[in-house]
Amino acid sequence: MEIEFIIFISMIGIFLLFNILLKLPVSLSMVAGAIVGALIGGEGIPLRHLFEGTFVYIDTILIISTAMIFMMVIQESGLLEALTSSIVRKFYKSPIVMLILLMFIIMFPGMITGSSTVAVLSAGAIVAPILIMMGIPNPKTGAIIAIGAIMGMAAPPVNIPAMLIAGGVDMPYIGFEGPLLFLTVPCAIFTVLFLGLKDSKKVDFENIKGKLNYETYNEYGLKLYLPLIVLVVLMIITRAMPTVVPNLGMPLIFLISSAVGIFTGKKFNLKNTLVESMKTTIPVLGKLMGVGMFIQIMTLTGVRGFIVNNALNLNLAMLYIAIIVILPAFGAVSSYGGASVLGVPFLLALLSGNQIVTAATLSFIASLGDLMPPTALAGNYSAQIVNEKYSEVLKFAAIPFFVCLGFALLCLLTSNKLGFLIF
């Protein structure tokens, strides 16, 4: 047995031992796995390497932190609630359009922050009561929120697994918007209609209208939406006119939009909002730090090269099977970890395809891992929101999960023909 394989198995084993049996957080379990890997590899405890690994994610830390500040600001200012109420008011006569738009609301925080947890806890918590009021049973609502949050996590502009995979092969995170939208939007629409349409047809929408809060919008009007407009405009013009408007970077764009949000809606305590936003974000960031250290030690000890070599040696059929089975299954540990540990070798093994489409698709498959028990970040939080056991939610999430996986496989197989999606 090769030493790299022994190191890899030890790292995974220690991670699972600490995380599942000792119930330690994912971040610390990954650090423990990394330290044991380094010790077995004869590197001692290489502090420099451990923290070198965390620097891969320094830009990601800034993006997630500022995005979370933006999310909290628009939540506190009443924008998110007003947006949901407006959708129900305008589209209650058409359940199909309403369900699709509500699904986009669930996705939105995930798109901005790259975290399914944030999507579930912010927009998911606002939309869930509306879906239940529409007549959709609690477990189905939980499944819609879980998959919506995952689609948001995978959708552009911020897709952390795609950033991890791209970073692993020194590819800039540019041009991913088209392929990621192509993957996530159809899957999100299918999921919400498949799970929700049958039940939502039976409901009296006039009844729902009375239970929604329109006061914020009535008080502040269109001004309330200004932070969102500023965000979208800044994101577009910095890309469309790079010679006129300098590239501000996502963190600064989020902070400018957040600053606008302070003055456009309900008054709130800014200091508390800032501190609270970081409180939600720290565990996610800690997990990224753990992944960074884990990957760095894998690289240091030769485990990463060992995995790449073995992935390259697989025949094509086995490779695709490995991608659709192992990559989402790694989500039981961490979808970020799956993208980083397995996404990179899988991308290298599929060099004949369109690299951006392939990387986007692999990140999408890795994101689906957030449904995998026992960790199942998106699934467990959604189940909590609808007061159900996760096993009940998972039953309804299974079919959309496999459809999304099938669609992703199709995109992988035809990645060369999907190059037109890159703009």
Add this chain to the structure above:
Amino acid sequence: MLYIYLGIVLLIVILILKNMFEEKDIFFQIDAALVLIPLILRLLLIK
């Protein structure tokens, strides 16, 4: 642009420190410390 970038890093560092000292959960504090180290190194332009 460098000073704006460092300003953003400083803001995040302050918010993490505030949370770290207010939160009683030891695992949360360790997570916060893990995130702080690269941010402080970047803030001091060491790395």
